[in-house]
Amino acid sequence: MKVLVTGGAGFIGSNLVLSLIHNGHTVTVIDNLSTGFRRHLSEFESTGALHLIVGDLRNAECALKEVSNVDVVVHLAANADIRFGWNHPREDTQQNLIVTQNVLEAMRCNNVKRLVFASTGSVYNNTAIIPTPETSATSRQHSLYGASKIAAEALISAYAEAGYVQATIFRLVSVLGPHYSHGHVFDFVKQLHNNPKELLVLGNGNQRKSYIHVVDCVSAIESCLEVSPTFQVYNLGIDDYCTIRDSANWITSEMGVSPSINTGTDDFGWVGDLPFVYLDTSSIRSTGWRTTKTIEQSVRATVRWLLEHDWILSERN
Amino acid sequence: MKVLVTGGAGFIGSNLVLSLIHNGHTVTVIDNLSTGFRRHLSEFESTGALHLIVGDLRNAECALKEVSNVDVVVHLAANADIRFGWNHPREDTQQNLIVTQNVLEAMRCNNVKRLVFASTGSVYNNTAIIPTPETSATSRQHSLYGASKIAAEALISAYAEAGYVQATIFRLVSVLGPHYSHGHVFDFVKQLHNNPKELLVLGNGNQRKSYIHVVDCVSAIESCLEVSPTFQVYNLGIDDYCTIRDSANWITSEMGVSPSINTGTDDFGWVGDLPFVYLDTSSIRSTGWRTTKTIEQSVRATVRWLLEHDWILSERN
Numbered sequence: 001m002k003v004l005v006t007g008g009a010g011f012i013g014s015n016l017v018l019s020l021i022h023n024g025h026t027v028t029v030i031d032n033l034s035t036g037f038r039r040h041l042s043e044f045e046s047t048g049a050l051h052l053i054v055g056d057l058r059n060a061e062c063a064l065k066e067v068s069n070v071d072v073v074v075h076l077a078a079n080a081d082i083r084f085g086w087n088h089p090r091e092d093t094q095q096n097l098i099v100t101q102n103v104l105e106a107m108r109c110n111n112v113k114r115l116v117f118a119s120t121g122s123v124y125n126n127t128a129i130i131p132t133p134e135t136s137a138t139s140r141q142h143s144l145y146g147a148s149k150i151a152a153e154a155l156i157s158a159y160a161e162a163g164y165v166q167a168t169i170f171r172l173v174s175v176l177g178p179h180y181s182h183g184h185v186f187d188f189v190k191q192l193h194n195n196p197k198e199l200l201v202l203g204n205g206n207q208r209k210s211y212i213h214v215v216d217c218v219s220a221i222e223s224c225l226e227v228s229p230t231f232q233v234y235n236l237g238i239d240d241y242c243t244i245r246d247s248a249n250w251i252t253s254e255m256g257v258s259p260s261i262n263t264g265t266d267d268f269g270w271v272g273d274l275p276f277v278y279l280d281t282s283s284i285r286s287t288g289w290r291t292t293k294t295i296e297q298s299v300r301a302t303v304r305w306l307l308e309h310d311w312i313l314s315e316r317n
Numbered sequence: 318m319k320v321l322v323t324g325g326a327g328f329i330g331s332n333l334v335l336s337l338i339h340n341g342h343t344v345t346v347i348d349n350l351s352t353g354f355r356r357h358l359s360e361f362e363s364t365g366a367l368h369l370i371v372g373d374l375r376n377a378e379c380a381l382k383e384v385s386n387v388d389v390v391v392h393l394a395a396n397a398d399i400r401f402g403w404n405h406p407r408e409d410t411q412q413n414l415i416v417t418q419n420v421l422e423a424m425r426c427n428n429v430k431r432l433v434f435a436s437t438g439s440v441y442n443n444t445a446i447i448p449t450p451e452t453s454a455t456s457r458q459h460s461l462y463g464a465s466k467i468a469a470e471a472l473i474s475a476y477a478e479a480g481y482v483q484a485t486i487f488r489l490v491s492v493l494g495p496h497y498s499h500g501h502v503f504d505f506v507k508q509l510h511n512n513p514k515e516l517l518v519l520g521n522g523n524q525r526k527s528y529i530h531v532v533d534c535v536s537a538i539e540s541c542l543e544v545s546p547t548f549q550v551y552n553l554g555i556d557d558y559c560t561i562r563d564s565a566n567w568i569t570s571e572m573g574v575s576p577s578i579n580t581g582t583d584d585f586g587w588v589g590d591l592p593f594v595y596l597d598t599s600s601i602r603s604t605g606w607r608t609t610k611t612i613e614q615s616v617r618a619t620v621r622w623l624l625e626h627d628w629i630l631s632e633r634n
Contacts, residue, residue, distance in 0.1 A: 086479060089418075089422060089425070090418065090422070093414070093415070093418055093472070097410070097414070097468065098410070098415075101406075101407065101410055105406060105407070108406070123456075135455075137455065137456055138452075138454065138455070139440075139454055139456070139467045139470040139471045139474065139550075140470075140471070140474045140548065140550075141471045141472075141474050141475045141478070142474075142475065142478045143475055143478075144472075144475050146471070146475065147468070147471040147472045147474065147475040148472075150456050150467070150468070150471045151414065151464070151467070151468030151471055151472070153456040153457075154456045154457070154458045154463070154464040154467045154468055155410070155458075155461075155464045155465075155468070157456065157457045157458050157459075157464065158458045158459065158460055158461050158463065158464040161458070161459045161460075161589075162403060162588075231457065233456075233457075271479075272478075
């Protein structure tokens, strides 16, 4: 198939691209390289299997030109910075909603039907329903990021209802694995890489979170490239969770360090952080998809990758 | 109070403005006059009670300048054209979501906290739950209009959660009364005004809808100008419904005409039309608010107003 991956130089995107090429697909990537890394894709840039376009999808003309002559669009390009949304309050709307409409309009105008979209488990906020099913999402959002993702879902559903696209939406928990460059495991490894004697944990460390390995995320996306529901929303997570404290222990063990661990007192790490994320994944599992890595395996693999590619620790604040 | 009404020259907006001034408030209106009428406000333009700004809130600078020094913002400005959304697929996003963010940012920057926002019962699509409670809304939308309104609700809730605004959101059924210029009663009166012998009804006429009178809509808005919940969503409708056929009979009776009525065969009037709209209004009624007009009274009053102000029949297609 001819697959267009927006944000294809990013963490999930680049892993997807590598897998798609490995499986014989032809891939076009559009990425503005604002948070992605060209070097994630460098091994394929000289081959005919990958066409990399450095472009910004906030530009509707760019989208219209490039979203053509493909079988499916996997739209991953986004501002994923949930924590610092209020530093730039229009960014989520622009990068996550307006860009999604630019992609949708380009698909409509080019008669490209099949869309896979990455949404977020953050749309559930701190719901009381654990594990959280897809039906728990409401319009009440606690972050600009969540608001922009639920808005993008609504827009996609309107295009799907009108027959312009067939869409699968994944609401993701946090993802770990190679090329990871954003989130608490990154922060912890970076801290300990700089000073192995001390680890500062935001919140009391009892926050409970689910994580999946990026290979499991990629396999879910690939499993639905060819199926064509009108509109389908799947939670994408693991049937398990850990505490931030568990995660810190695995990280320090993998790094072979024994820092003093300084935790806060709140049951959240920052305003908008969710104390408990655990999604009901029975819907995606009913398709036959399964995770292949435990949370501990994912955390440890991520630590090893970061240490083997420690250039990335200095690339991100 | 000092009240800013966006879209204050429109149907609901101008009725609200007249009532606010009558009740002693000072009112600023921002309206781009794209669908509103300056003459709705003409009796107050020369008084000190009304300050009318002809401006476009898609311009963020306009919003920032004018949303200051007020106690409350009633944000009604919107593209309300649900039926023809696909003729201009970016308009709902721009006029209903981006404009809402411009208003929210202007409020945040000017430290104006209190917001009342007009959303829509269309966000429920053709739900099976009748009467429909507020909890029935999901991100799955059937129109660009519904998608833009649920997106605006989500954005407002994120601003509310962060403490920047305190918001009351009304999900409205169709509204009738003086200054009405959009919807099936308008269409029917216009048809019969041109040709009293024939009435064309879109759909089979059995569509069931709720309508409230604009005075009841205005009284609900006014009842929450001073209360300050962090975030509250109310359905705003009537505890009743009628069929389009009922409505056609009241209209022809009020006009004193006996046309042949030609109906279609579908149980919807147009793609995206909802066969049954009946919202659960127990939440807003628990505050003491009540409707004062029946649906029949609202339809008949609207017909009389349109006939007494038939200039408006030629102003709208």
